[in-house]
Amino acid sequence: MEVQNYRDPELARRIAAKIREVTPQTGSFKFCHVCGTHEWTITHYGIRSLLPENVEVIAGPGCPVCIVPAAEIDESVQLAQKGMVMTCFGDLLRVPGSNGSLLDAKAQGADVRIVYSLTDAVEMARKEPEKEFVFFAVGFETTAPATAVEVLKAPPKNFSFLVAHRLIPPAMELLLGVGDLNIDGFIAPGHVSAIIGMKPYELFPRVYRMPTVVAGFEPIDVLMSLYMLMKQLKEKKPRLENEYSRVVKWEGNPKALELMDQAFTVTGGNWRGIGRLPDSAYKLRDELAEYDAHAKFGVKIEQGKDILLGCECHLVIIGKIKPDKCPMFMKACTPQKPVGACMVSSEGTCRVWAKAVATSKPLKP
Numbered sequence: 305m306e307v308q309n310y311r312d313p314e315l316a317r318r319i320a321a322k323i324r325e326v327t328p329q330t331g332s333f334k335f336c337h338v339c340g341t342h343e344w345t346i347t348h349y350g351i352r353s354l355l356p357e358n359v360e361v362i363a364g365p366g367c368p369v370c371i372v373p374a375a376e377i378d379e380s381v382q383l384a385q386k387g388m389v390m391t392c393f394g395d396l397l398r399v400p401g402s403n404g405s406l407l408d409a410k411a412q413g414a415d416v417r418i419v420y421s422l423t424d425a426v427e428m429a430r431k432e433p434e435k436e437f438v439f440f441a442v443g444f445e446t447t448a449p450a451t452a453v454e455v456l457k458a459p460p461k462n463f464s465f466l467v468a469h470r471l472i473p474p475a476m477e478l479l480l481g482v483g484d485l486n487i488d489g490f491i492a493p494g495h496v497s498a499i500i501g502m503k504p505y506e507l508f509p510r511v512y513r514m515p516t517v518v519a520g521f522e523p524i525d526v527l528m529s530l531y532m533l534m535k536q537l538k539e540k541k542p543r544l545e546n547e548y549s550r551v552v553k554w555e556g557n558p559k560a561l562e563l564m565d566q567a568f569t570v571t572g573g574n575w576r577g578i579g580r581l582p583d584s585a586y587k588l589r590d591e592l593a594e595y596d597a598h599a600k601f602g603v604k605i606e607q608g609k610d611i612l613l614g615c616e617c618h619l620v621i622i623g624k625i626k627p628d629k630c631p632m633f634m635k636a637c638t639p640q641k642p643v644g645a646c647m648v649s650s651e652g653t654c655r656v657w658a659k660a661v662a663t664s665k666p667l668k669p
C-alpha cells in the first residue's frame with residue numbers, strides 16, 4: 305500500500321477497524337514498545353483511544369536518558385567537581401544522581417556545558433588545550449555511531465568520553481522475564497533498527513514465540529504495526545516483520561555497525577530502575593583507553609541511588625504502571641520541577657504524558 309499521508313485520520317480509522325476485525329473478543333492483549341518517540345506518537349495522537357478495549361500498549365525502557373543509572377550521573381558530577389569540563393546534550397543536565405544533577409554541579413561553580421553536537425565539544429577542547437574535556441555519551445544504538453566516529457578520528461589528548469551507551473534488544477529480553485507483565489508482542493524501535501537491522505530481533509519470535517514488528521514513528525506506522533502484531537497473534541504464527549521498510553533494511557547500516565565494532569566492545573551494563581543486564585552496554589575498546597574518561601580519571605562509584613523516595617520510575621520504565629498512577633505525577637513532579645528521570649527527558653514516559661495533557665491532537669476521524 306502506497307501511503308501519501310502518514311497522519312491521515314481516514315486511513316487511521318480504516319486501520320483501526322482492521323485491528324478490531326482481527327482482535328478476538330475474548331482475552332486481553334498487551335503490546336510493548338521500547339521507544340520514547342513511539343510513546344510520544346501514541347500519546348500525542350490518542351492512538352490508545354482508537355484500539356479495542358482489550359488491547360493495551362505499554363511503554364518499556366525506551367528513553368536513553370532515563371535509564372542512565374545514578375552511579376554514572378554521580379561519576380559525571382564528580383568529574384565536573386574535580387575540574388574537568390563536562391559536556392553533554394541538554395536533556396542530561398537535570399537527570400538526578402544520588403546527590404544532585406550536573407545542573408546542580410554547574411550552579412555550584414563546576415564547568416558544565418551543553419553542546420548541540422559532539423563535534424562542538426571536540427572543537428571546544430581544541431580551543432582550550434589547557435583544560436580537560438569530557439563528553440557524556442548517552443543513547444541507544446542510534447547515537448552510538450556518532451561517538452564511534454568521533455573517537456576513531458583521534459580527538460585531542462585533552463578530550464575523553466564517559467560512555468553510557470546501551471543496547472535495546474537485551475532490555476526487550478528482560479521484559480519477557482518480568483513475571484506478571486505478560487507481553488503479547490513487541491513494537492521494535494525504527495531508528496535503532498535503522499542501525500542494527502532486523503537480525504538482533506530474530507530471537508523474539510524464534511525463542512520466545514513473541515510477535516515482533518519494527519515500526520516507524522508516524523501514527524499510521526504505529527497503527528499498522530499493531531495490526532500486524534494482532535494478525536500474527538490471531539494466526540498463531542509469531543514472526544519478525546518490518547513495517548518501516550522505507551528506512552530500515554534487514555542488514556541495518558553496515559558502515560555504522562563497522563565503526564561501532566571498531567570503537568566498542570559489548571559488556572554488561574546497569575540500567576536505572578532495572579539493574580544489571582548482560583551484554584547491554586558499549587565500552588570503548590582497550591586500545592582507545594586514552595579516550596575513556598572512566599579509565600583516564602579513575603573515579604569509582606560503587607552504587608548510586610537510582611530511585612528517589614516516592615518516585616515510581618522503576619515501574620514506569622518497565623511498563624508496569626502508567627505515569628498517572630504515580631502519586632507525584634503533575635503534583636510534586638512536573639516538567640518544570642522533575643523528581644524522577646522519566647520526567648526530565650523529552651523521551652521520558654512521564655514527560656511525554658505531561659506534555660500530552662497540553663498538546664495532544666487525537667486522530668479521531
Ligand code: SF4
Pocket residue numbers: 614615616617618620627630631632633634637638642643644645646647648654
Ligand atoms: Fe518518577 Fe515523576 Fe514519573 Fe512519578 S511522575 S514516576 S516521580 S518521574
